[in-house]
Amino acid sequence: MLTFLLKRSWIMLLTALCLTAIVFFLTNIYPNLEKLAKTQGNMRMTDEQVERWLGDRGYLRPMVSRYGEWLGVMPGWTNTDEDGKFTGRCVNPDDTPETASRFCGVLQGDFGMSTVFKEEVGAIIVKKMGLTGMLMLWVMIVMIPMALIVGVLAGMKEGSRTDRSLSTFAITTTATPEYVSGVIFVVIFSSSMVGLKWFKGSAASAMNEITFENFTLPVMTIALYGMGYIARMTRASMAEVMTAQYIRTARLKGVSFPKIVLKHALRNALIAPFTVIMLQFPYLLTGVVIVETLFNYKGFGWTLVQAASNNDIEMLMGASIIAVIFVLVTQLISDIGYVYLNPRIRVS
Numbered sequence: 001m002l003t004f005l006l007k008r009s010w011i012m013l014l015t016a017l018c019l020t021a022i023v024f025f026l027t028n029i030y031p032n033l034e035k036l037a038k039t040q041g042n043m044r045m046t047d048e049q050v051e052r053w054l055g056d057r058g059y060l061r062p063m064v065s066r067y068g069e070w071l072g073v074m075p076g077w078t079n080t081d082e083d084g085k086f087t088g089r090c091v092n093p094d095d096t097p098e099t100a101s102r103f104c105g106v107l108q109g110d111f112g113m114s115t116v117f118k119e120e121v122g123a124i125i126v127k128k129m130g131l132t133g134m135l136m137l138w139v140m141i142v143m144i145p146m147a148l149i150v151g152v153l154a155g156m157k158e159g160s161r162t163d164r165s166l167s168t169f170a171i172t173t174t175a176t177p178e179y180v181s182g183v184i185f186v187v188i189f190s191s192s193m194v195g196l197k198w199f200k201g202s203a204a205s206a207m208n209e210i211t212f213e214n215f216t217l218p219v220m221t222i223a224l225y226g227m228g229y230i231a232r233m234t235r236a237s238m239a240e241v242m243t244a245q246y247i248r249t250a251r252l253k254g255v256s257f258p259k260i261v262l263k264h265a266l267r268n269a270l271i272a273p274f275t276v277i278m279l280q281f282p283y284l285l286t287g288v289v290i291v292e293t294l295f296n297y298k299g300f301g302w303t304l305v306q307a308a309s310n311n312d313i314e315m316l317m318g319a320s321i322i323a324v325i326f327v328l329v330t331q332l333i334s335d336i337g338y339v340y341l342n343p344r345i346r347v348s
Contacts, residue, residue, distance in 0.1 A: 008335070012328040016321065023320045024067050027313050033059050036311045040115055058089060070112070070317060072105020106321060112314035116306060121318035124303065129322070131207055132292070132299035135218065136284045143223035144230070144277060151234025151273065156261055158239040167235060174228030182221040182294045189217065203297040218295045222288060226280050233276045238269040278334035282327040 037053045038045050045053070054060050058077040068074030069089055076089030078100070086097055090104035104110040111121035154166040173181075189198045199216045206214040241247065242265055250260050289301035300319070307315035 005332075008332055012332065015328060016324050019324050020317070020321050021067060024070065024317060025063060027311075027316050028059075028063060028066065032311055032313070036115065036313065039311060056087070068105075070105050072103050072107035072110070074105075075102040076104050111318035114307070114312055114315045116310045116312040116315065121314050124315065125300075125318055125322055128298070128300045128303045131297070132285060132288065132301065134210065135215075135222070135288065135292075135297065135299060136281070138215065138219045139222045139226070139284060140280070142219055143227045143280070146223070147227040147230035148234055148270075148273065150227070150231040152238055152261070152266065152269070154231070154235040155238025155269065156242065158242065163235070167232070170228040170231040170235070172228070173224050174232070176225065177290075178221050178225050179290050179294060181224055182217070182291060185217050185221060186294075203295040207298060218291050218297055221291050221294075222284065226283070230273055230276050230280070234269065234273040237272040238265065241265045241269045244268075274337055275334050278330050278337070281330045282323070285323060285326050 033054055034050055036059075037050045041049070041053050051060070056079065058066070058079070061077060065074060065077075069076050076091075078086065078088035078091065078097070080086050080097075086095070086100070088100060090101040090110075092100070095101075101108075109122065111125070113119070114121050114124055117124055150166050150170060154163045154170070157163060185199075190200055191197075198213075200214045203214050203218050205211075206218075247260060247265060250264055251257075255264075285300060288299065289305050291297070292299045292302040293305060303315070304319045304323075306312070307319060
């Protein structure tokens with residue numbers, strides 16, 4: 001297992017480097033930099049003024065050098081203008097060439113400064129991850145039990161009326177995008193058009209205090225969409241297990257049907273859904289953009305959209321590396337859990 005973890009860690013490191021390099025090069029192409037200069041400076045800037053603005057802030061240097069500085073493996077750029085003002089990537093307002101830090105990248109825990117939010121990227125990510133993490137927690141609490149119950153009930157008796165009804169329900173929920181179900185929920189449960197003002201159509205107040213009224217609709221919207229996929233995988237796995245030879249033997253021995261399901265079939269049937277459940281974590285981190293935007297819940301996904309819309313390069317890069325690491329770690333946990341759920345699998 002230790003050898004497996006070391007190999008996977010090395011692969012994860014290479015994957016993270018490759019993906020962040022791709023994102024860095026795509027976000028730092030010249031049209032994006034020109035847009036950044038005009039957004040932060042003046043939309044009526046001439047080409048010469050744009051060049052000067054980018055040059056004074058180190059954006060016109062070689063891309064590889066800038067990526068190394070962002071990682072923290074190369075010294076940050078410095079510049080002294082005509083007035084003697086000392087600036088640079090790692091330079092604070094009170095620093096001098098002698099006191100300024102040489103390295104200030106991801107490896108040093110410095111993700112840079114957001115040009116949109118005017119805060120440190122690391123602090124923004126921590127705050128927004130906390131908000132999205134709370135949303136993810138409640139979605140998982142609602143989604144996983146419901147999905148497993150629907151899948152197990154449908155798979156216990158394949159082809160029955162219960163199976164067909166629950167399978168239709170699961171397919172319908174998966175086929176309905178969040179922006180459709182979210183709007184429907186808002187119209188039905190929080191709009192004056194229908195009259196059922198049970199919940200709030202906005203989750204903005206949930207960022208300060210979570211209540212049943214302001215958090216139910218976003219949780220329902222996300223949970224309903226993900227539940228159908230997990231339920232279908234659970235149903236397929238359960239139906240396959242129920243036709244296995246050892247299940248038939250247990251039936252011939254007179255073991256009760258509930259005991260067969262709970263003691264013999266359920267554990268083996270949960271092996272495949274476990275992988276699907278672990279895949280929901282990276283989706284919930286970056287895939288709730290629509291729901292967070294629809295319900296005005298300013299979490300990680302909403303922040304990512306704002307950074308992309310306003311060409312906030314430092315914020316985009318910080319959010320990207322966190323998302324990449326989160327996906328890779330959840331996949332590693334999924335592989336390890338799969339081994340423990342299925343003792344027949346051995347890591348060589």
